[in-house]
Amino acid sequence: MFKRVKEAVKLVLSEVQWMSLPSDIWSCSGTHYSFISLTVHWLDDHFERRSAALNVDVFPGSHTGNAIADKLIDLMASWGLDKIQVHLLMRDNGGNMAKGCRVSDIGSEGCNIHTLQLVIKNTRWNSTFYLMLRFLELEICLDLFSEAEDNDSKSLTCAEWEILEELANLLQPFEEVTKSLSYNESCMSEVIPTIKTLHFCLSKQNISSPLSSFKADFESNLRKRFEDLESNINFTMSTFLDPRFKTVFFPQTATSKLRNTWK
The missing domain is CATH 3.30.420.40 (ATPase, nucleotide binding domain)
Known part of the structure; x- marks a missing residue:
């Protein structure tokens, strides 16, 4: 057979x-x-x-x-x-x-997904992210358990809960992008729009001082790891030819250059 x-x-x-x-x-x-x-x-x-x-x-x-x-x-x-x-x-x-x-x-x-994981400098970060989400979901239960045990050392302070929530929010866009690019139906034309959207999401997040260095590192690593993305003809042309995106994610100078490529 x-x-x-x-x-x-x-x-x-x-x-x-x-x-x-x-x-x-x-x-x-x-x-x-x-x-x-x-x-x-x-x-x-x-x-x-x-x-x-x-x-x-x-x-x-x-x-x-x-x-x-x-x-x-x-x-x-x-x-x-x-x-x-x-x-x-x-x-x-x-x-x-x-x-x-x-x-x-x-x-x-x-593999762009692997490159994306290196932005966070930890290829197993998503397991920790899911743990944080579950922890935040059980915040009230954990606090009640701590009170019942009469042991404050087993509970987080209000400030620590806020930091944990902020860190989860900071990682959330990376999780969504990773899942989006991991689908069987995903294709190369989605990489540039997805990475640019991730840049935008990070820039709009207001992060408190304890995590500001994390955010700065993420933004810096994202720029460094994907700095050559828009000079790669395979990615730019596939995005340009995708009717969902066309020229939306390119500046005018890049758009003119792409159009001239096909003349």
Whole structure:
């Protein structure tokens, strides 16, 4: 059955002119095996989005850029794919993956969600965020419990509750953006509008002095991590061509430059 399905998928892909290929590498702590995945996304003749999970292969040895390049080419060849069909390969931000794409001469872009997590300097911050939300939801119950136990050390002060609420509000836009860009239906054209909206939300937040340094760091890191976003033709052109956005998120000078690109 696998062979029949694979041949059917290969037949469909042979008629696809352009496609994108997400790929990732990870290791299983329990078995110490490493794996590499390959997925394909494309638009059919009716402009409907299609996708197929092609491979999850064991990837032994050192994951150097050259080794990754060889593996990617082998996986694509097993499905009859030519790299000239690949518009972009979406990858993680590891230097070895970036090099693997360069060596194999496949255009690629890194994971913006990972970059966004690095703005907060903690890739597991969302677990703490959910804990804070639950804590705030149970504020009255926790205070009552503390009073019943007659132990003030088990409760937060009013000032501490306010700081916790402010921190949760500061992180809320990051959570919403992370979820928005993580949907199966999300696409590259949404990155620039989403990041610009996040900038705007942060700028409008009034934060008290205990957390002002956090906000300043978030804003600074956001600018630094995404400073080249609008000079990247893949992101700018996809946003410009998206009928939902068009020129809304670009200054006039950038809009003129994008229009001239298509002349």
